[in-house]
Amino acid sequence: MKLFGYHVPMMTSLILWIALWEILGQSGAALVLPPFSAVVERVFEIVPTPTYLKALAITAEAYLLGNLIAIVVGVPVGVLMGRSVIADRLLLPWVNIFLSAPLSALVPVIMVLFGLGMTTIVLTVVLFAVWIIVLDARAGARGISPSLVEMARSYGATPWQAFSKIYLWAALPEILAGIRLGCIRAVKGVIIGQLLVSIVGFGHLFEIYSSNFLMEHFWALVVTLFIFAFAIAEGLGYLERRVEYYAASRN
Amino acid sequence: MTARARPAIADTPIIEVKNLSKTYEGGVEALNDVSLDVPQGKLTTLLGPSGCGKTTLLKIIAGLIPSTKGEVRVSGRMVTGPGPDRAFVFQDFALMPWATVLRNVAFGLELRGVGREEREAVARRHIAEVGLAGFEHRHPHELSGGMRQRVGLARALAVDADVLLMDEPFSSVDEQTRRKFQEDMLSLLSARGKTVLFVTHSIEEAVYLSDRIVLLSRRPSRVAEVIEPDIRRGDDPEAIRRHPAYLDTVETIWQGLKRYLD
Numbered sequence: 001m002k003l004f005g006y007h008v009p010m011m012t013s014l015i016l017w018i019a020l021w022e023i024l025g026q027s028g029a030a031l032v033l034p035p036f037s038a039v040v041e042r043v044f045e046i047v048p049t050p051t052y053l054k055a056l057a058i059t060a061e062a063y064l065l066g067n068l069i070a071i072v073v074g075v076p077v078g079v080l081m082g083r084s085v086i087a088d089r090l091l092l093p094w095v096n097i098f099l100s101a102p103l104s105a106l107v108p109v110i111m112v113l114f115g116l117g118m119t120t121i122v123l124t125v126v127l128f129a130v131w132i133i134v135l136d137a138r139a140g141a142r143g144i145s146p147s148l149v150e151m152a153r154s155y156g157a158t159p160w161q162a163f164s165k166i167y168l169w170a171a172l173p174e175i176l177a178g179i180r181l182g183c184i185r186a187v188k189g190v191i192i193g194q195l196l197v198s199i200v201g202f203g204h205l206f207e208i209y210s211s212n213f214l215m216e217h218f219w220a221l222v223v224t225l226f227i228f229a230f231a232i233a234e235g236l237g238y239l240e241r242r243v244e245y246y247a248a249s250r251n
Numbered sequence: 252m253t254a255r256a257r258p259a260i261a262d263t264p265i266i267e268v269k270n271l272s273k274t275y276e277g278g279v280e281a282l283n284d285v286s287l288d289v290p291q292g293k294l295t296t297l298l299g300p301s302g303c304g305k306t307t308l309l310k311i312i313a314g315l316i317p318s319t320k321g322e323v324r325v326s327g328r329m330v331t332g333p334g335p336d337r338a339f340v341f342q343d344f345a346l347m348p349w350a351t352v353l354r355n356v357a358f359g360l361e362l363r364g365v366g367r368e369e370r371e372a373v374a375r376r377h378i379a380e381v382g383l384a385g386f387e388h389r390h391p392h393e394l395s396g397g398m399r400q401r402v403g404l405a406r407a408l409a410v411d412a413d414v415l416l417m418d419e420p421f422s423s424v425d426e427q428t429r430r431k432f433q434e435d436m437l438s439l440l441s442a443r444g445k446t447v448l449f450v451t452h453s454i455e456e457a458v459y460l461s462d463r464i465v466l467l468s469r470r471p472s473r474v475a476e477v478i479e480p481d482i483r484r485g486d487d488p489e490a491i492r493r494h495p496a497y498l499d500t501v502e503t504i505w506q507g508l509k510r511y512l513d
Binding site: 145147148150152153154156157158161166169170172 | 314339342344
């Protein structure tokens, strides 16, 4: 970005907004908004506590397990939909409905079915992540060059060989894009699940902080979660760019 | 020495096509009652105006698409799907871009469950034979079009099928590369006794390569004529292209095909 002929780094605007936050906080204009400096102090205070670390561990476990299930289920289903007209006709309406549906509304249903525990949170993660993974895997599988499919058939590939040796690899760039988007949605899933269950992990912490009106703690928690979510998205984006050369070289 | 038109009597037919018709969904009639024999150990070309169903015929013989009527037999067995007795060479190469040349060439054997060491040894031998030694660990996007098709040919040779089905293999290869490739392919095949069924739209290519040329009419295709160019193989390739029999055959076919153009 250039301003009055000077090169201005991207992060400058962030500093500007943080300064504004600090001023508003110091002025005491908004009751729920403590100064940024106080929030940062709290971040260093709460992160090393056992309660926070335990919440982090539980969240990470639910997040990773949920994503793993979403990938293991979503990729084969998506590839199947991309290659089989019948499967596609059967499943596509559902995938599209769930992709745009307000999924938070379904979490209470999961809660009733599976109780107020880890299972519910893992399933919420799956529910948030899986649809976009299915849809992108489907798009990738539909785009596989017809001659590559014919090649697999003419050299005698079984359906499993065609899937594991051709389809999965030929659709890999789209599959990875789907997984990245799924992982980003899963962050929402894991937090919303915990907030609604509210006796596990960060949901529990949020519950304690907000009911006791510990706004500095509350914002400190929010800031750390934002940082995690941003880091996950950036990390996955970096990985995806590394396989991009390969998408371009497909013929 | 002149080109002669002969009736379609095979020496020993390895591929027999009887009364084959193909109508695509939507009513496009690609083939109409096609019958032909492909002699064993020879190179037969399917030649015809573009869009005449040559590739459709080849893919039906490969077992990749079903016919509407009629039957295809290879070595006496009815074709119901792809089989290990036939290997396909694709117009657009159909190489796996994520795999090395070595894995691409060994892929047919990999699918058959041949052990890694054995299939890679076979693949290396064929890579060397098509003139790509030293490129085993390159990826397809690092190779030129001609080199990619050499990989496609090596892959087809590696599975040691009796019949090679080649779908316009040189059409995506530039002219100079093509000539060299044609010569190399002839010398590769002459030593092996493979039967080759070759689809092309180039008259020169057909006459230069073929023992037998099957001329197809415009869609819905029928066999219009079968020509066996009387050209001695093993001559200097440049001499063949100037040989009167070569030039006569090209001219005869051109006169035959001209009526389909308007």
